[in-house]
Amino acid sequence: MDPTTQHEAANSLADNQESETSASANGHAKANGSASAANGSAQAAKGGANTPNGHQPSSVLLQRTSDTDFRTVLSNGLAACRRNVFNAAIFSFVVNVLLLAMPIYLFQLSDRVYTSRSQDTLIMLSIVVGGAIIAHVFLDMMRRFILMRVAVETEAKLGAPVLSAAAKASQNGSNREFQMLGDLQHLRSFITGPVILMMMDVPVAPIYLAATFLIHPDLGWIVGGTGAVLFVIAIVNQKLTAVPYTQANTFAMRANLAADAMARNSQVINAMGMIPEGVLIWGRETAASLKAQVSAQDRNIYMTGLSKLVRLFTQIGILGWGAHLALHDELTGGMVIAASIIGSRALSPVEGTIEGWRSFVQARSAYARIKTLLQNSPLNWERLRLPRPEGRLTVERILYVPPPTKKVILNGISFELEPGESLAIVGASGSGKSTLARMLVGSIIPTAGNVRLDRMDLRNWDPRQFGQSVGYLPQDVQLFPASIKANIARMREDVTDEMVFDAAELADVHEMISHFAYGYETQVLIDGTPLSGGQKQRIGLARAFFGDPRLVVLDEPNSNLDAPGELALAKALSRAKKRNITVVAITQRPALLQSADKIMVIKEGTAHAIGKRDDIIPLLTANGAGRGAPLSTASEAFA
Ligand SMILES: Nc1ncnc2c1ncn2[C@@H]1O[C@H](COP(=O)(O)OP(=O)(O)OP(=O)(O)O)[C@@H](O)[C@H]1O
Numbered sequence: 001m002d003p004t005t006q007h008e009a010a011n012s013l014a015d016n017q018e019s020e021t022s023a024s025a026n027g028h029a030k031a032n033g034s035a036s037a038a039n040g041s042a043q044a045a046k047g048g049a050n051t052p053n054g055h056q057p058s059s060v061l062l063q064r065t066s067d068t069d070f071r072t073v074l075s076n077g078l079a080a081c082r083r084n085v086f087n088a089a090i091f092s093f094v095v096n097v098l099l100l101a102m103p104i105y106l107f108q109l110s111d112r113v114y115t116s117r118s119q120d121t122l123i124m125l126s127i128v129v130g131g132a133i134i135a136h137v138f139l140d141m142m143r144r145f146i147l148m149r150v151a152v153e154t155e156a157k158l159g160a161p162v163l164s165a166a167a168k169a170s171q172n173g174s175n176r177e178f179q180m181l182g183d184l185q186h187l188r189s190f191i192t193g194p195v196i197l198m199m200m201d202v203p204v205a206p207i208y209l210a211a212t213f214l215i216h217p218d219l220g221w222i223v224g225g226t227g228a229v230l231f232v233i234a235i236v237n238q239k240l241t242a243v244p245y246t247q248a249n250t251f252a253m254r255a256n257l258a259a260d261a262m263a264r265n266s267q268v269i270n271a272m273g274m275i276p277e278g279v280l281i282w283g284r285e286t287a288a289s290l291k292a293q294v295s296a297q298d299r300n301i302y303m304t305g306l307s308k309l310v311r312l313f314t315q316i317g318i319l320g321w322g323a324h325l326a327l328h329d330e331l332t333g334g335m336v337i338a339a340s341i342i343g344s345r346a347l348s349p350v351e352g353t354i355e356g357w358r359s360f361v362q363a364r365s366a367y368a369r370i371k372t373l374l375q376n377s378p379l380n381w382e383r384l385r386l387p388r389p390e391g392r393l394t395v396e397r398i399l400y401v402p403p404p405t406k407k408v409i410l411n412g413i414s415f416e417l418e419p420g421e422s423l424a425i426v427g428a429s430g431s432g433k434s435t436l437a438r439m440l441v442g443s444i445i446p447t448a449g450n451v452r453l454d455r456m457d458l459r460n461w462d463p464r465q466f467g468q469s470v471g472y473l474p475q476d477v478q479l480f481p482a483s484i485k486a487n488i489a490r491m492r493e494d495v496t497d498e499m500v501f502d503a504a505e506l507a508d509v510h511e512m513i514s515h516f517a518y519g520y521e522t523q524v525l526i527d528g529t530p531l532s533g534g535q536k537q538r539i540g541l542a543r544a545f546f547g548d549p550r551l552v553v554l555d556e557p558n559s560n561l562d563a564p565g566e567l568a569l570a571k572a573l574s575r576a577k578k579r580n581i582t583v584v585a586i587t588q589r590p591a592l593l594q595s596a597d598k599i600m601v602i603k604e605g606t607a608h609a610i611g612k613r614d615d616i617i618p619l620l621t622a623n624g625a626g627r628g629a630p631l632s633t634a635s636e637a638f639a
């Protein structure tokens, strides 16, 4: 990639990011303000500055400006690319027509120069053909430059939307969507590859064909007939190879997923000597992929060989039949050679297309996958930027039945929390607590019923604004490979150190962090080292409280904590209460219950009991379950 192209790509990516940054700038303004009225005007001031269509937003309601509609990226964003591909196609046409200069030169030499013996004609012809060849080379370079830029622009334009849409789509638990970035690279290498040029040469084939007809109809028929045969071979080739190529791709994708899984579980694999099994699983998928690949490639080679044979025989046919015609004085020798050159020029793009058919099919299906992903992304629907939520959480008769199983996981749970109220959820393992937590932060959608924040269904919140108003600590905490500071700041770059410190203070992790040699700048690796399990959980807690969220959902925040850690958690919860943050905490341990206003007992997906803390605790501790016993047993005793 040359420097200009790189620069353009970087610019294009930066364009995409700019909107993101302005969105976070909004969030920043909000997070810094304390009174909500002040927040509103800060938002409006920021929003007014970057509302593209210039209409003044009201002070409270602010049209979101962050995410672009991905469908417009496909239509308008790629319009320039389409136009440029069209330009390249026109260049290709001219490039190929100019190539006719060579046979015409030959033709003229044999028919005029040799017969007239004119030196001047020879010089003139040579100058003209030289000019045509220079123009040909120049235009050929131009079309390659254009295509290179189209490729880079396509990747730059689609990169950010594809990754965003993939991240959104993967919240249902699959990470297959992330492979779409590979699809994007496929698309780019196709556009810069030789096949697309071959395909652009195909429209000129009729002109060459017409030229051979002009030389002699018999030769035209030979070339035309061969073209038809090659076309049939191309179709048969496509039919024969489509299935094995698809299989090869599917297996290759599965092999990638297997290798990914190995990378994620590297500790387990090494500790228990599972490398051979991991390799075996990966190897099985890879072998299947290679087998399908070989079968497809074999068929492709047969077809390519056949088409080459046909084409070479055509050459012989043209020369042989041309010589026969020359013997009968219907043609000159120069015309025969010119016809042979023109004929092969007419057929070579057809043959090239047959050979490159595979990469075309791949690029086409890669584009189709990207298109489906972008068109169906839930991020497409524009939502109003609402006033900053207060933190009133309403859950109305939610039912959750995930599609393939038809198993009811959550059934008819309803409750309401006022801003600043806290709810502890207890229940046996597998009773649906984590599922409920994920639903409260909008990462899974209930089959029926609603979850509302400040009376607005979660689905109708602008995802970015909602995310900034919510904190979530999952049961299995994963941190990003970055510094502790960046992890607490949710990887945002527009934050002040005070905001990070504030979250650390709130979650009571400042002292723990200060014990690391590099403090907040300590780098966390992909597997969480150098943090212990409990430390990771506490950093996750600080991340959940970052940016003054209004609703915080904690999934077993104390599962890895020691006594001081639990004490810190209790302090964090009481600080959250002072700041009017609504908290939902799932727990298996009794200590946390003392910090909650309300308690809900879940049993097999239904709310078995819900009420004030002091009403529920006696029920839980009744039937002889001691205070120190894990709550799963306590709630079972209660049941
Ligand atoms: N997408 C899904 N498809 C099918 N079943 C699911 C799905 N998600 C969760 N489940 C099932 O829902 C039940 C509740 O799971 P959940 O993770 O919410 O339990 P939990 O109460 O958090 O348990 P634990 O205390 O062990 O964390 C489990 O039986 C689980 O198998």
Ligand SMILES: [Mg+2]
Binding pocket: 433, 434, 435, 475, 555
């Ligand atoms: Mg759980």
